[in-house]
Amino acid sequence: MNNVSTTSQPDTEPDTESDTVMDDIVVDERVALEIRDLEVYYGDFRAVRDVNMAVRENEITAMIGPSGCGKSTVLRSLNRMNDLIPTARVNGEVVFHGVNLYDPRVDPVEVRRRIGMVFQKPNPFPKSIYDNITYGPRIAGVSKSEFDEIVETSLTKAALWDEVKDRLKDSALGLSGGQQQRLCIARAIATNPDLLLMDEPCSALDPIATGYIEDLMNEIKTEYTIVIVTHNMQQAARVSDRTAFFTAELDSENDRRTGLLVEFDATDKIFSNPADERTENYVTGRFG
Amino acid sequence: MPRESFADELDSLRLQVEVMTIMVKEAVHRARAVLATGDPEVARQLIEADNAIDEMQISLTELCYQMLAREAPVAADLRLVVSVIRVLHELERIGDLAIRVAKAVDDQPLVAAHPAPFEVLIQLADNVVERFEAVEQGWSTFSIEPLDQLAETDPLAQFAGPLVNHLLELRGPDAARVAIAAMAIGRSFDRIGDHTQIMAFRLRYLVTGDPAHLADEVSW
Numbered sequence: 001m002n003n004v005s006t007t008s009q010p011d012t013e014p015d016t017e018s019d020t021v022m023d024d025i026v027v028d029e030r031v032a033l034e035i036r037d038l039e040v041y042y043g044d045f046r047a048v049r050d051v052n053m054a055v056r057e058n059e060i061t062a063m064i065g066p067s068g069c070g071k072s073t074v075l076r077s078l079n080r081m082n083d084l085i086p087t088a089r090v091n092g093e094v095v096f097h098g099v100n101l102y103d104p105r106v107d108p109v110e111v112r113r114r115i116g117m118v119f120q121k122p123n124p125f126p127k128s129i130y131d132n133i134t135y136g137p138r139i140a141g142v143s144k145s146e147f148d149e150i151v152e153t154s155l156t157k158a159a160l161w162d163e164v165k166d167r168l169k170d171s172a173l174g175l176s177g178g179q180q181q182r183l184c185i186a187r188a189i190a191t192n193p194d195l196l197l198m199d200e201p202c203s204a205l206d207p208i209a210t211g212y213i214e215d216l217m218n219e220i221k222t223e224y225t226i227v228i229v230t231h232n233m234q235q236a237a238r239v240s241d242r243t244a245f246f247t248a249e250l251d252s253e254n255d256r257r258t259g260l261l262v263e264f265d266a267t268d269k270i271f272s273n274p275a276d277e278r279t280e281n282y283v284t285g286r287f288g
Numbered sequence: 289m290p291r292e293s294f295a296d297e298l299d300s301l302r303l304q305v306e307v308m309t310i311m312v313k314e315a316v317h318r319a320r321a322v323l324a325t326g327d328p329e330v331a332r333q334l335i336e337a338d339n340a341i342d343e344m345q346i347s348l349t350e351l352c353y354q355m356l357a358r359e360a361p362v363a364a365d366l367r368l369v370v371s372v373i374r375v376l377h378e379l380e381r382i383g384d385l386a387i388r389v390a391k392a393v394d395d396q397p398l399v400a401a402h403p404a405p406f407e408v409l410i411q412l413a414d415n416v417v418e419r420f421e422a423v424e425q426g427w428s429t430f431s432i433e434p435l436d437q438l439a440e441t442d443p444l445a446q447f448a449g450p451l452v453n454h455l456l457e458l459r460g461p462d463a464a465r466v467a468i469a470a471m472a473i474g475r476s477f478d479r480i481g482d483h484t485q486i487m488a489f490r491l492r493y494l495v496t497g498d499p500a501h502l503a504d505e506v507s508w
Binding site: 233237271272273274280283284285286 | 294360361364365366367498
């Protein structure tokens with residue numbers, strides 16, 4: 001479990017003397033983000049434990065699991081969104097291109113610029129389409145002279161430009177649900193992030209709009225690394241390269257449920273022949 | 289348990305495949321009996337029973353397609369449905385090959401009159417029956433253990449040489465006809481053995497999930 005295969009094998013044998021927690025993760029140049037022994041607490045309640053996995057560049061990594069298994073909690077910990085919850089506390093490391101995001105010297109605002117988030121429900125600001133896109137760059141101090149280009153580029157990448165280019169000054173709230181979600185993706189990529197986090201981005205959308213978002217994810221993964229939480233297992237099977245299955249177990253100490261990572265592997269493997277019986281039972285619908 | 293109805297449908301599918309396998313086993317037994325006795329009544333029963341096998345193949349294939357469309361099964365469930373689709377085809381082919389033996393019933397007295405090649409054919413048929421029974425047991429229990437008793441050699445590989453040699457030694461006005469009939473019967477049992485072996489590989493894939501067994505099917 002937690003093995004991450006590599007496309008480039010090391011020239012030498014692995015260091016068998018090492019006793020680090022990452023012994024079974026072969027790091028290669030394509031790893032964008034590593035989660036090491038992650039635990040998330042809300043007050044004294046441990047919501048998630050023992051998460052070890054590596055997110056690789058230009059891949060879509062899906063997190064699946066039953067409600068309450070901690071997948072959204074883990075996702076939010078990847079760009080320090082949990083910092084906004086006063087009682088939340090994170091143990092372990094989230095290493096992004098070699099930097100532990102929870103190092104006290106790291107600025108969480110910069111983290112969120114580099115790691116964008118798209119939420120379950122489309123949440124455009126009550127502003128114009130144009131202003132939604134330029135909101136992030138404006139805060140980041142980007143020159144206004146660059147805004148027009150950023151707006152066109154971002155909306156084009158989000159496959160929305162042709163639909164809205166003649167009404168950029170209209171309210172974003174006038175767009176359809178699917179268009180609003182693509183606008184949110186355009187807004188997220190306007191700050192030129194390296195990593196996009198998506199928390200059930202299609203759960204409020206109809207199948208047509210969902211298809212647009214899935215196509216979009218496949219297109220933009222050549223430029224971005226994507227982590228998606230989804231309850232739709234067919235969606236995970238369709239769009240992702242790797243899949244992490246989480247579940248929850250009862251903590252006998254406090255009679256509460258703690259989420260944990262059960263299996264992380266290539267999506268084909270997870271959906272055809274998973275290694276762990278709990279994964280098999282979940283993906284076949286026998287539990288959860 | 290979520291998706292309980294689908295789990296029930298899969299159980300029902302397993303049961304129906306087991307029933308169909310038993311029907312085909314009966315056909316293989318009858319083919320062996322036609323070869324051994326030349327009983328035209330057994331041949332007639334074999335041919336008549338094939339309609340039911342064909343109908344099951346069609347209806348269960350359709351059921352599998354519906355399951356794929358409606359339930360989008362994954363993992364072991366997906367392996368079960370796609371593997372059943374494969375073995376339904378194998379079972380139907382085995383039924384048809386058994387019919388070829390039944391249709392050779394008129395030639396049976398001629399073939400049986402020549403003890404040496406006839407004995408080889410009986411041994412071949414017994415070998416194939418034994419193989420099919422092992423595979424049937426495996427599919428009934430979803431266990432690969434019964435397959436371990438299967439020899440990994442091609443049945444005809446050990447019987448073909450002796451059979452051909454005996455046939456070449458035949459003399460007299462019926463020699464050619466006996467040889468052609470014996471080869472046709474031997475070929476049918478050999479093909480039944482091939483399809484049975486593919487069912488064995490498919491069961492190994494179904495149980496283990498190892499795609500190497502799919503390669504075995506192709507290379508067999």
